[in-house]
């Protein structure tokens with residue numbers, strides 16, 4: 001049965017959801033359909049939560065006003081991400097970038113960033129690498145993994161028999177944390193919905209989380225690198241439904257961040273084991289070593 005809501009409530013709901021969308025929040029959960037007598041209670045709560053602008057008056061409730069029928073899936077309709085109506089991934093990623101705008105959603109926007117580092121690579125990549133956040137070189141150039149750690153990542157990609165342009169590379173947060181500090185959980189939570197949208201557009205087969213921050217944020221779990229590595233996880237971008245019925249998420253593997261490998265090169269062998277696991281999953285063969 002379609003639920004009926006009055007026009008004021010509908011406007012209040014739409015305004016509230018738009019507000020959350022502008023904050024980068026797209027996940028809305030519906031309780032099971034309540035009995036008809038409860039629908040009015042919910043409506044009253046929603047109206048009472050609508051904050052009036054200065055000078056704005058609450059319209060008197062009109063008992064005689066004809067209720068407007070709305071579909072059961074009002075939340076899904078309003079919360080649809082704009083890029084989900086676009087089939088071209090390049091255009092879809094552009095829409096997400098435009099939506100991000102000159103982002104001020106978390107404190108990192110005012111802590112010395114030069115620019116937002118959105119992501120780079122093949123928009124149809126089968127393999128995606130996700131790091132923690134931009135460093136000084138990335139902040140300066142507007143591209144993830146371009147410094148020393150980026151050079152090592154390039155070498156790791158090359159060792160897999162592919163090139164940097166074949167994969168997509170992004171970070172959990174898109175602005176440089178000052179002094180290369182670890183991004184705070186709140187900053188990750190605020191920024192990562194945009195990464196989730198990028199993932200849903202790219203639809204990779206495998207994501208490699210580089211380091212603990214990326215792994216913990218993507219998997220929404222807390223564990224040590226030792227516990228996280230060495231296996232695949234079934235991954236779906238949080239809060240996203242793909243517009244592609246053939247893509248229902250992907251595999252996710254965890255390995256060391258290249259910056260960590262620069263500090264402790266002894267772990268490179270372990271990282272190579274992780275990448276070999278990924279290659280096997282993707283049906284890739286390592287190039288023959290030059291002799």
Ligand code: SF4
Pocket residue numbers: 100103104105106107108109116173174175187190191
């Ligand atoms: S880190 Fe992300 S959420 Fe924070 S200001 Fe930058 S783009 Fe916005």
